Structure formats: C-alpha cells, structure tokens
Amino acid sequence: MMYLKAFVVGGLICAIVQIFMEKTKIKTPRILVSLVVIGAILTGVELYEPVVEFAGAGATAPLLGFGYALAKGVFKAVDESGLLGVLTGGLTATAGGITAVIVLAYIVSFISKESNDNK
C-alpha cells in the first residue's frame, strides 16, 4: 500500500512540474532550485510533513524532499542547540546526500569519458 502511495504522489509531483517546464520554458537548473526552496517553505509552514507521512519516499525522493530535509534539520538543531542550530541544522541534515553526490561525481569523472553525441 505504501508503495502505491509513494508511486502516485512521487509521480504526481513530477507530472505537475512537467506542466510548469513546458508552459513556462523555465530552464532546468531553475527548476531544481525552485523545488528545493518550495520544499523548505512548505515544510516550514507545516504543510509538507503530512505529505511525507502519507507517501513516504513519494514525498522525500523528489527534490522537494531535499528542502524538507533542510527544514526538518534546522528545526531539530534549533531544538537541540538554540541559535547555533539555525546555522548548522540545514546542511547537517543534508550532508549525507550532498557528500554522496560530490564524491560519486569525482569518482565518475575519472571513469567516464564524454560520450559521443554526434552519431
């Protein structure tokens, strides 16, 4: 059941963004930035937590979930260490993902050759 919910919610988020992409011709990097910020704001106003509860990875796998993790992290850190938490919370919570990306990217850059598109 959880898988069905994750599939539908994750898919719906993507389908909605697809509409924005084609209607507004916003470039892909801007889409990425907007999703993270929107995810953080939605979590900040406590609208995204219910979606995560309902759909699990359907809500956390899209980049909105990255924003969710940032916001959740900062709440937790503020609870634990007060003002300092405002600064440390966001990146601490997302450090795993960011570091994984950077390290993998570095490794891949050695293995992968630019592929030939012109064929």
Place this chain on the structure above:
Amino acid sequence: MISEKQKKEYKDYVEQKTPNHNLMVDMVLAFIFGGIFSVIAQGVYDLLMSNGFEKIDASTWGSISLIFISAVLTALGWYKKIVKYAGAGIIVPITGFANSVISTAIEYKNEGQVFGIGAKIFIIAGPVILFGCLSSVVIGAIYYIIQLVG
C-alpha cells in the same frame, strides 16, 4: 528601429508557428518515471527500517540510492537518453540534482583539478545548495524567534 508593438506581434507569431511537445504524453511519462524512482527509494527505506535503522537515516539512504543510480546512468551516458522521455520524471527526483553535479564533473575534468572539476562542479548544483541553505536559515531563524517568544 523596430517598435515594441512589432516585436510583440512577431513574438506571438513565432510562438504560434513553433510547435510544442505533447504535454499529455509527457505528463504521463513523467508520472511513471517519477513514481518508479519514488518506489525505489521507498524500497530501500523499508528494507533499512526492518533492519532497525532510524527513520531519518533510512530516508537519507533512500535518497543516496537514487543518487547512485543517477551516477551510473550519467556515467554510461544513458541519463540524457532517458530524460528525453522521462522529463520531469527523472529531473525532479534527486536523480536530477545528482546528474547536474556529475555531468559537470565529467565535462570539466580536462580543465584541471582545481579550476576544472573543483571550481565548476557546482555550476548547476551550487545555486541549489545556496538557496536551500538560505531558506533553511530563514526558516530556522523564524522558528528560533517563535520558540523564544512562545
């Protein structure tokens, strides 16, 4: 000089002449691919939860599994082939963020370790991290003030 009115008319004419992709088809594809990636992350999450991981850690591993998939797809040159069909279905999940970092790393390695990979790796992902960080700080500050007042 070309008047603003002429420009506006021309722009409308060009837009009307230039076809767009079939939005319905693209939405369905985005839905399916986005759904699949979500289910993969959910699978990893469930697996780890049943092995006694903490919720937050299991969720992070779910995301990392998608990052790993994106790394493999990008390294093989398949990512950009899939994105043609999947669209937002592969851009919106964290796979899109991972691709933006990995593709730049591959692209700029020829320009050296520091000025190439080092400096350019974040040209697309950097803004994501910057604005993500900024919003978390703003949200955190508001939360902190509410806590103080409350």
Place this chain on the structure above:
Amino acid sequence: MGKQIGKQSIAFDKVVYILANTEVVGKKEKDGPLGDYFQNIFDDHLLDKKTWEMTEAKMQEQVSNKVIELSGLSKDKIRYIFGGDLMAQLMATTFGIKDLEIPFYGVFGACSTFGASMQLASIMIDAGLADNAMAISSSHYSSAERQFRFPVEFGYQRPKSAAWTVTGAAAVILGNESGAVKITGMTTGKIVDYGIDDAMNMGGAMAPAAADTIVRHFKDFGTRPGDYDLIVTGDLGVYGKEIACKLVNDEGYDISQNHMDCGVEIYSDKEQDTHAGGSGCGCSAVTFSAMVMNKFKIGELKKILFVPTGALLTTVSTNLKETIPAIAHALVIERNEVSK
C-alpha cells in the same frame, strides 16, 4: 574595384573565383540526408585530441591544409585567411590555422561567420589587394553545447524549436584566376533584433535578419527571387525557414519556390532526433562546400544567393535576460560558364 550598390551592397568588378573548397564532418552529418556529398568524415568524435575544443581546431587544421592542396597553390600564395568559429575568442580557428603562418583576420558573425569571411576575402581580391585568400569556419556539437548550454551529459528536454549544432568545418580558397564558380556581388547584413529571447528558438530569432538581408539585396540589385536558382539560408531550421519566407513575402518577394535552408537539409529530424534542424558556423559552411558547390560543378545550379545567418547571443546576454540580436550576410554566387 567593385562598386557600391544601393544601401548595403557591393557589385564586384574583377570577378572573384572559388578556386577550391573542402569540408570535414562528423558521423551524424555523414549519416544525414546530405551524407553522399561529404567527402571527408571522421568516425572518432575526438580526432585523436583530448578535448572537443581541440578537436574542432584539428578539423580546421585538416580542411585548411586540404583546401590549399586542392587549389594547387603553394602556401605562400595565400595572402590572407579570414575565418572564425563559435567558441569564445575564436579558439578553434586560432589553434587550427596557427601553423600555416598565413596573415589572418578573425571574424565573428556567430553562425554567419562563413558568409562574412567569404565576403571579406572577396573584397580583398576584388580590390586587388590579394591574389588569393582563404575563408574558413567550423563548429562542433559538444564544444558549442558546453559553451552555450549545459554540460553534454546534463539531462534536460530539448524543445521542438531547438537546433543541433553541426560538427563540421569547411574552407574555400578565393582567387582572381579563373575557376568554375564565381562570386559577383554581396550584401552586408545589419543587426536585426525582434525581441526573441528564447535561446532554444534560434530560428525565430534569425528569421527577421535573414529576411531583412534578402529583401535589401533584391532592392539594392534590382533583382527578383526568380533571378536565382536557389536562395540558400544558413541555419534557420524548419520553423525559422517558414517564418523567413513569410517575412520576405510580406515585402512583396515570393521566395517560397526556390528557398533552401542548410539547417533543414543537413539532418533528418525523424531519424536523427535533431528537432528544428542543424545550426552553427559549420552548418552553412559544410552544406555550401559539399552540396551547393557540387551542384554548381555538375551544372545543376547557375546562380544562387547564399545567406548564412547568425544569432549573436552570448551566455552572458542570455543570463542577463537580454534578447537575441541576429545577422545575415548575402553573397551572389554564379557558375562561370566560360571556364576552361
């Protein structure tokens, strides 16, 4: 000396001949509809070089050497090279031709560079300031993607209006000694900006510039579309071609019967997934050198108007949300009927 005609045109007096031409293209171009016309291809997309930029330079090196060989002239008989490419500071041209040690002027006209280079070389020859001069230009899909769009492996959906940068280089040697094909006149384009700001729709941005130069040419020379076997534009693509035809038609000239666009001809969207068509300096250059020159030689063409088009955008201007100015230059090219 040639003379000024109308507002923006020159009619050459001493005739300028195309003594030799050659081109090199990548695999995708070879597999396209014009494949049979292309003489030199390279399968290895890097041409033994490590980076696409240097590959593009190597392409220029190859065609510049080859075209000199084909002309039968010795290197020191070439007085000037005019040429350019899409990369910042004309990297491919600089590195490609530096070992030739021939006096050089770098030309930038985006995808219209080949036309601008041929015009400048023609002027030199017509003025009697050079016996022979070379015009050269190139583009490479991956180096252009990297400079103007995103990393090559970065995934995004290309809209239908997007063009595919041609991987190819072409060079011609112009001279005052009789050859099979001659350049008899030219019209210099002016920058035209109709406020299109979508960098994925270059055809729409360039169509008004192409139309402006074509109409200006007809007015300056007092000719009609029917006086030319073909009017060959550079890289407007499928939708840009249609728009340009309409804009020219609005001015009272119907070119729909004999208009051809190199960007439309070079790829098959259906089979090659290129969307609107080919683009880049190489697009008009290789199509001209391979297909158009061939048709001249076999007598299928007698007189054409060659109008390479260029979108003068930069990555900075795109980020500043500025519009895309465009330019087009026209050359009158004729078969030399009395050639030996």
